[in-house]
Amino acid sequence: MSYWNTRGLRGSAFEEVLNITNEKYRKDGLALIQKIPTPIKPIEIDQERHTISLAYFEQKSTVDYIGVMGGIPICFDAKECGKKSLPFSNIHPHQVSFMSDFDQQGGIAFLLVHFTDYGETYILPIETLKEYYGKENGRSSIPYQAFSKELLVPDDQGTYLNYLVTAFKYAKMKSQGLFSCKEE
DSSP: OOEEOGGGGTTHHHHHHHHHHHHHHHHTTSEEEEEOOOOEEEEEEETTTTEEEEEEESSOOOOSEEEEETTEEEEEEEEEESSSEEEGGGSOHHHHHHHHHHHHTTOEEEEEEEETTTTEEEEEEHHHHHHHTTOSSSOSEEEGGGSOGGGBOOOOSSSSOOTHHHHHHHHHHHHTTOOOSSOO
16 A cells, blocks of 8 residues: 655646646647546545645556647656656656557657756656666666757746647657657
8 A cells, every 4th residue: 555645745846837837738729638636545634734644545646647739649747856867766667557558559658857956857758768667777767868858848937838849849750750769
């Protein structure tokens, strides 16, 4: 049984920016992307603050976001790290499995990874994720160098994170067979 506590709020500022961005995309008719909540069962509730202080996950989640952009189905999980790599401990096997299945059905699946140390956000395609994750190569993370500069989300210095531009770029590269897992 998995439990939720305050560690479950890591990356919440990043996800809040994504939620605001997704609402803007919806209003502008560019995409319909929804946050998928993870079902939890409360165990302890702080009656004064009306907050849940301890809960367990009723079932495994799939990914953080799912939707459609310009007729293309997409799913992604939002990850934030402050290091020079994305630890495997931040990625769950059931998420990789779901994204792989989504990809096999013709959808676009990726991680949206924000590196706080660099102030950069990247799309990490499922192909690259599978290249590193779960391999018996002695690695415990995906190195920063594995993130393609072609899939860097532009920094608009605003309230929104315009990741859709990069997601369309990835979809186009993938459809043309031009996408490469490794940067040359």
